[in-house]
Amino acid sequence: KALEKHPDVFDQVYIALVRSGESAGILDNILTRLAENLENQREFTSKVKGAMLYPAIVIGGMVLVAIIMILFVIPKLTTLYEEFQAELPLPTKILLQVSKLATHFWWLGLIGLIGLVFIIPQLLRNPILKKQYDRLFLRIPIIGSLRKQIMLTEFTRTLGLLISAGVLIVDALEIVRRSLGNSLYEEAVAQAGQDVQRGFPLAVALAETGIFPPILPQMISVGEETGKLDEVLAKVSAYFEQESAQSVKNLTTALEPLIMIVLGVGVGFLIISIIMPIYNLTSKF
Structure with missing residues (x-):
């Protein structure tokens, strides 16, 4: 009861575990498990x-470098080119036009940024828009897959912890559902909870949602049959954690050469756009 008065500090998982530990007289063990879970x-x-x-x-x-170049450096070079009536190559003309637009209409970019920060969160309060956003986000290559694996890691780890503490499966599903942060998975877990209440096994209930990977209901089925559901969920969580770590590694591995390519193209474009007119000017003298 005391912890429930501070929801900004203690989440529903924490409170449910402490309540279960107090009821069963094993609060010390529960707190140890909770500490290990928080550390993980x-x-x-x-x-x-x-x-x-x-x-x-x-x-x-x-x-940041691109913004500084476009807003502060390029306008000064524009004055230089105009004074000497330098012949400008196409890349330079493009860069000068971009700089001119940016310096005259920078406030539009600022308004757009403010809109992204303040308006989009307000729009996502609409359940329909939030669901569409969550669906699209999960379809983003690599990033969407990583998000799924992170959610599955936290879902299985927390669910296993709650079940091991003696929390009823239906209650555990409801507690975990609130912490997922994705409306598609929240609906799926809510549906699974309703099926469990009707008497369906957890494995069948999760499989019926069609949103969880097949390995999850398969492993849960084994845990239900052997009576070691919490241990199986811990192993599945470790599996998803390894998958998440591999996805992060793949993402960074893919991003590094891509960043270098973009950086090289950008630097090359700037060199051609800025240095060539200056070289043409010096060659006249």
Whole structure:
């Protein structure tokens, strides 16, 4: 009851585990498991964020340099080219036009950025739009697959932890459902919970949703038959975690050469656009 008064600090999983531990008289064991689970979550999240940090820094640096060049450097060169009436190659003309548009209409970009930050979250409060967004996001190559694997990792790990603590499957599904962050999977878990209430095994209920990979209901079926569902869910969670780590590795491996190619093309374009007119000017003297 005391923890429920602070929902911003203690989530539903934490509260349910503590309540179950108090009822069964094994609060010390439950808190130990919870601490291990939180540590695993922190370590897993750190791995994913750490792997994505380098590409994010490089891409952010590229965007920042491009903005500085277009808004501050290119306009000064434009004045130089006009004074000497330099003959401009096509890449330079394109760059100058882009710079002119950016310097005159930068406020449109600012409004668009503000709109992305404030308006889109408001739009996503609409259940229909949120569902469409979640569906499209999961279809993004590599990133969508990674998001699925991360959700499945957290779903199986948390569900296994709740079941091992003695929480009823229906209650555990409802608690986990609230933490998924994707409306498609939230609906699927809600449907599975209703099927379990009707008497269907958890494996059958999850398989009927059609959204979970076949390995999950298959492994859960084994756990239900052997009476070791929590242990099986822990193993499945470890499997999905390994898959997530591999997906992150594949993503960073694919991004690195792509970033280098884009960077090379961008630098080459800038060299041709800026240096060639200057070279033409100096060659006249």
